[in-house]
Amino acid sequence: MDDVRGLLVLLHVASALFMAAPLYMLVIVNERARLGAPLGLPHDAFFENIVRRQPIRCYAYLAVLTVSGVALAVWPAGVVGLFVPSVLVKLGATAALFGILSYVHFSLQPRIDAQLATFAPGTPATEEAKRILPALRTRRKRMAATCLFLVLVAAIFGVRLSVAVSPLATAIVVLLALALAWRAYRTGVRYGYA
Numbered sequence: 001m002d003d004v005r006g007l008l009v010l011l012h013v014a015s016a017l018f019m020a021a022p023l024y025m026l027v028i029v030n031e032r033a034r035l036g037a038p039l040g041l042p043h044d045a046f047f048e049n050i051v052r053r054q055p056i057r058c059y060a061y062l063a064v065l066t067v068s069g070v071a072l073a074v075w076p077a078g079v080v081g082l083f084v085p086s087v088l089v090k091l092g093a094t095a096a097l098f099g100i101l102s103y104v105h106f107s108l109q110p111r112i113d114a115q116l117a118t119f120a121p122g123t124p125a126t127e128e129a130k131r132i133l134p135a136l137r138t139r140r141k142r143m144a145a146t147c148l149f150l151v152l153v154a155a156i157f158g159v160r161l162s163v164a165v166s167p168l169a170t171a172i173v174v175l176l177a178l179a180l181a182w183r184a185y186r187t188g189v190r191y192g193y194a
Helices: 002-019 021-035 042-083 085-117 127-162 167-187
Strands: none
Touching: 002 042, 002 085, 002 127, 021 042, 021 127, 021 167, 042 127, 085 167, 127 167
């Protein structure tokens, strides 16, 4: 039984590592902004293809995280394990991640794609598209920063399930996670954490 629990932990941690996607999506969009080239050139299609396909992967990672996390929570304590405050925070963060991911994938990204299509070669881009596309991309970037923060919060509270961490230390680390998410949103963390 310890082997099964160990495999569940490994699967859970590996999926959590793969959820680094929000950070890398922020890096990508910040690098795109640094190019400063006009919209609609081939590099826009390259960046958008990377960003557009990521939600499918994130759904898979979140599903594995949810199933393995619930299994780990109920394994030793039964259903009561789901009502531990740290588990509830993790479940809340996961639900919020599913919600944001669904909004971006099913609503925001199709609108970005439609606006980007107006920049196709030989098609004159409308002034409306030139105004709307950056606003939609900024909203998507905010959603990625929020996802990064939620992933970090879930990880922080996951650690609290294994290690006794004081509420003050937890609050400080959550604030540091918020600062990192904000920094990644603003600059793309060009030098790691800075």
